[in-house]
Every structure is written in C-alpha cells, then in structure tokens.
Amino acid sequence: MSDTNQRIADIVGGNDVVLFMKGTPLFPQCGFSSRAVAILDHCGVAYDSVDVLQDMEIRQGIKAYSDWPTIPQLYVKGEFVGGSDIMMEMFEAGELQTMMDEQQVAKAS
C-alpha cells in the first residue's frame, strides 16, 4: 500500500463521517462539494472534512482509493458511500438519515 493510500485509510478509519471535498464546509470551492456539505448539515451529523485542493496526493489518491472519479466523496464508518448525487438521492429517500442512525453516528453539536 502506498503512503498516500495509507494516509487516506488512516483518515477514513479515524473518523466516523468524512467528506473529501474541494474547499471547506464554510467556503466550498465547487457546487458539488457545496451540495454535499448542505446535505450533511441537514442530516445534523458531526463530520470531518478534507480539502483536497490543499493536497494533490490526496486529490489523486482518493480517486484510486475508492475507484471513483469525482470529488466530493463521503465515507461513513470507513465505507465509501458515494458522491454528491448519491448523497442527494439517499437524502431525498430518507436513506442517508437512516444509515447515520443505524451507524450510530454522533450528532453535530
């Protein structure tokens, strides 16, 4: 496993909910990342974010890690959930909230 892969595995394994995104939750740098942040805020869960624009290795590495070509990417309890489109579909169907409950993810404070 490469160093970058190990770094990503550590981040994903060390946080219940992680969003790899462009920019930060306060200042998203892309419409898709902005949408992902809004969905997580609506779910009311605590999450960590990684700004891939600040780290080219992670920006490329995360695509290989999940075999998924785009950013943002959401991980819950170490599992890749999807990008912003899947998050939106799951949110509208109520599945995302159910999954967060089932995974006993901490609420946002």
Place this chain on the structure above:
Amino acid sequence: MPMAAEDIVTLIEEALPGAVVEMRDLAGDNDHWAAKVTAPQFTGLTRVKQHKLVYDALGGRMGGELHALQLTTQAPT
C-alpha cells in the same frame, strides 16, 4: 472543449444496451448536464455500482472533461 449531450448519450447507450438517457441542461451553457439513466443492467446493483457503470461507459471522461455531470440512476420498474 465541453462534451455535447448527444455524445454523452451515445456513449452510455452503446455501453448499456437498452438504457434510456434523459439529459437536462442545468445552466443553459451546454456544459453543465444532468443525466437520468434508466437501464436494465442496474437491476439489483447498489447506487455506487450503478453510477460506476455509467462512469465506465464514459471511458474516464468523468472528472476530466466532464466535470459537471449530475447523475441519477435507476433500474426499470
């Protein structure tokens, strides 16, 4: 160079025979697309796997020249 809607539809239809693709121009600029894909190949697959089939059909363009494609997938009902 942004991709034309017809090219996106053709790539998906060729890779997923029987797929129905609806394209919507989100920003009126011929560049920001929403695609709704209904395909028999999606039956029984998770959303992540359904989306991956479409990304595979687009042959690596997703995330590159195709930055702004909003994707919705479903199996035929």
